Amino acid sequence: MASLEQPIAGKERNHRSVAVPSLAMKEDMGKDFSDSQSQPSWFSPKALLLIFCSINLINYVDRGVIASNGVNGGITTEFKMSNFEDGIISSAFMVGLLLASPVFASLAKSVNPFRLIGAGLSAWCFAAAGCGLSFNFFSMTFCRMVVGIGEASFISLAAPFIDDNAPPAKKSAWLATFYMCIPAGIALGYVYGGLVGSHFGWRYAFFGEAIFMLPFAILGFVMKPLHLKGFASSGPTKEASKVKDGGDIDVGKLPMNGNFVSQRPKKSLSQDQFSRFLKDVKVLLLERVYVVNVLGYIAYNFVIGAYSYWGPKAGYLIYQMNDADLVFGGITVVCGIVGTVAGGYILDCMTCTIPNAFKLLSTATFFGTVFCFSAFCFKNMYVFLVLFSIGEMLVFAIQGPVNYISLHCVKPSMRPIALAMSTVSIHIFGDVPSSPLVGVLQDSINNWRISALILTSGFFVASAVWFTGIFLEATDRFTEDTENPTTTTDNSTTTTPLLGDESAGEA
Numbered sequence: 001m002a003s004l005e006q007p008i009a010g011k012e013r014n015h016r017s018v019a020v021p022s023l024a025m026k027e028d029m030g031k032d033f034s035d036s037q038s039q040p041s042w043f044s045p046k047a048l049l050l051i052f053c054s055i056n057l058i059n060y061v062d063r064g065v066i067a068s069n070g071v072n073g074g075i076t077t078e079f080k081m082s083n084f085e086d087g088i089i090s091s092a093f094m095v096g097l098l099l100a101s102p103v104f105a106s107l108a109k110s111v112n113p114f115r116l117i118g119a120g121l122s123a124w125c126f127a128a129a130g131c132g133l134s135f136n137f138f139s140m141t142f143c144r145m146v147v148g149i150g151e152a153s154f155i156s157l158a159a160p161f162i163d164d165n166a167p168p169a170k171k172s173a174w175l176a177t178f179y180m181c182i183p184a185g186i187a188l189g190y191v192y193g194g195l196v197g198s199h200f201g202w203r204y205a206f207f208g209e210a211i212f213m214l215p216f217a218i219l220g221f222v223m224k225p226l227h228l229k230g231f232a233s234s235g236p237t238k239e240a241s242k243v244k245d246g247g248d249i250d251v252g253k254l255p256m257n258g259n260f261v262s263q264r265p266k267k268s269l270s271q272d273q274f275s276r277f278l279k280d281v282k283v284l285l286l287e288r289v290y291v292v293n294v295l296g297y298i299a300y301n302f303v304i305g306a307y308s309y310w311g312p313k314a315g316y317l318i319y320q321m322n323d324a325d326l327v328f329g330g331i332t333v334v335c336g337i338v339g340t341v342a343g344g345y346i347l348d349c350m351t352c353t354i355p356n357a358f359k360l361l362s363t364a365t366f367f368g369t370v371f372c373f374s375a376f377c378f379k380n381m382y383v384f385l386v387l388f389s390i391g392e393m394l395v396f397a398i399q400g401p402v403n404y405i406s407l408h409c410v411k412p413s414m415r416p417i418a419l420a421m422s423t424v425s426i427h428i429f430g431d432v433p434s435s436p437l438v439g440v441l442q443d444s445i446n447n448w449r450i451s452a453l454i455l456t457s458g459f460f461v462a463s464a465v466w467f468t469g470i471f472l473e474a475t476d477r478f479t480e481d482t483e484n485p486t487t488t489t490d491n492s493t494t495t496t497p498l499l500g501d502e503s504a505g506e507a
Helices: 023-035 045-067 069-079 083-091 093-107 113-133 137-155 158-165 168-199 202-222 238-245 269-286 288-319 324-350 354-377 381-408 412-445 448-456 458-469 500-506
Strands: none
Touching (some): 045 069, 069 202, 093 412, 113 158, 113 202, 137 158, 269 288, 288 381, 288 458, 324 354, 354 448, 354 458, 412 448
């Protein structure tokens, strides 16, 4: 065996040569990689789904807490806030979410995604506790923005992990289960915030949710991170194989912290990340299936956002409905959970394909619009509630299919940025402007029934846009590998998806 001081002959014109590592070094490399494949016995795909659903549930409990009377009333009274300032606090998280989502999605190409989630959830915990310690409107607003930043690390990375590890025949159902936590979490947040706020004070509601989230933040750091499909793991690469076989290697690609990195001149980190982000956005804009899917989602979210803000008030004024908040909240929670889960299972029964997902999106939204539109045409409150409930259940069935398309119409390495840009788009062009615009419409016509009917018509737009997606040439790109996968820089080893290659055989 050649000593470490002796150069290896061959290809001296193109490569600087180094010696073959000792046998002990080879064995250590193999041992490190084999150890990276192990996980605790309890850590299964279902356990992973449960972990992510729990995180998502706590995240949306926070949304319900800030809006609950037990917490919101205490904050507005103590800080002597106006309705305008109250509205800012409730939506301040969106600033951090929209700004940080693309950043975390881009960082996923160079930093292990599991570690990003751990870092983001840590920021979320500190920010939630900060809300409980806030002393005025501005400190509360700042903490709410940081909560959004923490959420951004999780929201665009969790779904790709679930998609990787879900059984092939249940991918849409697993995604739907994950997104079902949105209405369930908000409803639980109303109850939790009201109970804790009334018995212990509003600050303790924030302390409690921070404590609930803390174990998951720690879990992101202490567990061996999973390998996200489309990104190179830190295991042996071609260069490692050359070392193991005693061949020549390029010194410019020697291992550092378990990864092979090029020593060629590079741009600064910020320039590299920004240029990569712009390149990824351009790829997304050229993907017609993705663009059509997001355009339909924007129109859908435009209506949903205005419903959530103006629905109780419109229901109260049109039907003289007592406890309109409770009625609309109950309908949204029950129909949201049932509709979201049912939509995922139906797509699985149809066979998960992008054209089938578009068919389900268009059909469910169309008939949901018919029921919601018809509901506002009736003057009897009970007829309205029955028809509106059916319509809500149908329109909520889109959550699994719409995210399935975003995940499968792009290469695996593009999934985090695809979800991040979808989130940014549906908020900036959807629910953020919809509530003020409906307010302007109502001010001009002064008729809530007509305003509600005009708003509901937006669902028809979403259905029409998704209907065009059925005829697009769509390729499920989940099995494609990136041409030049980026190796993550996390020092920890990563493991392959929990189901591994065995899941492929179950399809």
